[in-house]
Amino acid sequence: MGVTLSESAAKHVANFLQKRGKGIGLRLGVRTSGCSGMAYKLEFVDEVNEDDQVFEQNGVKVIIDAKSMPYLEGMELDFAREGLNEGFKFNNPNVKDQCGCGESFNV
C-alpha cells in the first residue's frame, strides 16, 4: 500500500463528501502538464474505472489510476492551514523538484 491519508485529511474528505451528498471517494492522480512537467489531480469520485486501484484509509476510499501510481508511491496527503488559507497538501517523496508554487513538479 503506497499512499497514506493523514487523519486530518481523511476527516476533511469525509466531511466534504457528506456535504456534497454523493460520491464514493477521493481520486488522487497525476497528469502531464504545468510548468514543471507534472500536476496533481485531486477530485471527487462518482465512478471507479477499470484501471483504478481502490484503497481505504482512515475510513475514506482513495482511488488512484494505474498510470499515476508510480508517481504517488509513498506519498502522504495531509490537510493543512497556512494563514487564512487551508487545503490539502501532497507530501511526495518522488518529487525531485517543483515549481515555485508547488502546483506542478518533476520526478
Next chain:
Amino acid sequence: MALFQIAEPGESAAPHEHKLAIGIDLGTTNSLVATVRSGMAVCLHDAQGRPLLPSVVRYHVDGQVDVGYEARKTQAVDPKNTIISVKRFMGRGKQDIAHVESMPYDFIEAPGMVKLKTHAGIKSPVEVSAEILKSLKARAEHALAGELLGAVITVPAYFDDAQRQATKDAARLAGLNVLRLLNEPTAAAIAYGLDNAAEGVYAVYDLGGGTFDISILKLTKGVFEVMATGGDSALGGDDFDHRIFCWVIEQAKLQPLSPEDARRLMMRCREAKEFLTNNPEAPISLRLGSDEMVDIKLDVQTFAEITRTLVSKTLQPVKKALRDAGLRADDIKGVVMVGGATRMPQIQKAVGDFFRQEPLTNLDPDKVVALGAATQANLLAGNKTGKDDWLLLDVIPLSLGLETMGGLTEKVIPRNSTIPTARAQEFTTYKDGQTAMAIHVVQGEREMIADCRSLARFELRGIPAMVAGAARIRVTFQVDADGLLSVTAREQTTGVEASINVKPSYGLSDDEIAGMLKDSMAHAKDDAMARALREAQVEGERMIEATEAALAEDAHLLSTAEIDKINTTIAKLRNSIAGDNRRLINLAMDDLGFETQTFAHRRMDQSIKKVLSGRKVNDIATGEDA
C-alpha cells in the same frame, strides 16, 4: 507548497489556472465574503477568525481609511467621519433618504446621489462602499492565495437600477470583476439548495441589524421570480437591544444615564439578547460611572413579552407582500430565515406560526446570503460543468417603461421578466410635423410617472416631419445579466437612432455622467423654447392660410386700400414666422387679427343676409320650432 482543494470529477484545474470566485454580501450593518472550497461554500474569516466585517468606514485627516471593527469602535468619537449604513445612500438623492436630519453627516446634494463631506474630502457612497469591498477583496485574495476571477455581489430585491449600478461601480472601483449582481433573497434560497428543490413559492424573511425585508420568490425551472417584496427600513435586531435597554432602566429605576454608561448598558443588552437564544435566562450586570450596580435577570418569557410589538411589526409587511403576490400563507412551500436577528426564538416561533411550518434555520442566518452568492460565483466562474450545467436566472424586480402623453407610464418590460432580456415597442408622434421625441425611461409599477423612479431621459431628433401618428418609432429596452438597462429609439423609415445606457447620474467619480446630466438639463430648456416657437409658427401659418382663403372668396367686400393693408400685414407675419422670435410672431398675429376684424364683420353680415334673403319673418320663427 501549494494547498489543494478537491475538484469535481474531471475538473482538476491546470496549475496556475484556478478559477477563484467569491460571493459578497454587502450588507447595511455587516458584510461577508465567501467562496466554494472542495465543493462546499464557506465564509472567509479575517486574521482574528471573525467572519463578519462591520460595514463601517472611517476617514482620517491624512487620508488613511479604517474599515470594519476598527472603524466601528471609534464611531462614537468621530461620528462625522465614520460612515455607517452607507448602503442606505447608494444611488439615492438626499430627498430619498429617510431621517436625513437625524444623521451626523454633512450631506452634499449632488445630481443623482448624495455625497458626504469628511475631513479626508468629499466621498460618494460608491467610494465608501468600495472601501468595504476592497477590504473583503484583500481578505479573499489572502485566504485563497491567488488572483480572483470575479465576484457575485448581492443586493436587496427592491434595489432599483440606480442602486444596482452604484453597487456595480463600487465593485469596479475596488478592483473587483463583477460576475453578477444577485438578489439577496435569491442568494439565500440558493444557499439552501432550493434552486434544485421542487418548484413552488418560497418566502425569505430577512431581519438584519437595522433593516427588515420580506421577499416572496417563485421557483420555476431553476428560475427565481421575485413576486413581491416588502419590509421596514428602520426595524432590526438593534430595536430589540433597545427594548431590553428600556426595560432595564425601568426595572432598575435608573436615573438618566451618561452617554458612556448608556453605551455600555446597550452592549450588555445585546449580549443578553444573544445569550437568550440558547439559554432560558440572561444576567445583565454593570457597574455604572456613579458606582451604582445594575444586576438584573431577563428570562425568555419576559424578553418575548417586551418585544411582542416588534415581532408583530415584522408580520405586517409579510402579510402585505403575500397580498401583493396574491397568495395566502398556506401557498408558501418553504420559509428561509436570513439575518442574525432571526436567531431569536420568539421570531422563529412567530414566523413558524404565521406560515404554519418550521422555517429553514440550519444554515447560519448571518452567512446564508454570502454562501449563496459564493455558490453562484463558483458556477459563473465555470468551476462546475457537466450535467449540473445550469445557470440560475434572475428577474428584474420592477417594471421598466417610459413616459407617454399626459404623464402616464407605458411598461415595456414587465417586472419579473427573466434577464437578460430585450423588448421593443412602437411609438408614434403626437403632433403634425413633430421632428423630435423625448424619451423618459422610468422604473416602477405605478401608472403615473410622478410615482415611478426616473432613470434617464434622452431625445430622438431628426424624425422627418409627418402628420401626427405617421412616424414609427421603435423603442427597444435591453437588460443585461446584471439587471442593467440600455434603451434605443429608432425611427423606422429613416433609420435615425438614439440610445442611452441607463447609468444613473451620481457625480464626480464619473465625470462623463456629470457632463451627460448637464447636457440633458441644457437640452430640456432648449427643447421647451423650441416647442413653444414651433407652436407659434404653426398657429401663424394656419392664420395666413385662413385669411388668404377668405380674400380669394370675398375680396369684393373690401376696398383696394383695405386689401393692400391686409396683404402687407400677412407679409409681415410670414417674415416673422421664417425667423425664430416667438414674440414677433405673436405680435404679427395680433396685427393681422386687428386688420381683418372689419373684413370678418362684413363677411358675417353677408352670410347672414344670404341665409335670410327671400324668407319671411314668420318662416324664420317657425323654422326655429321645427
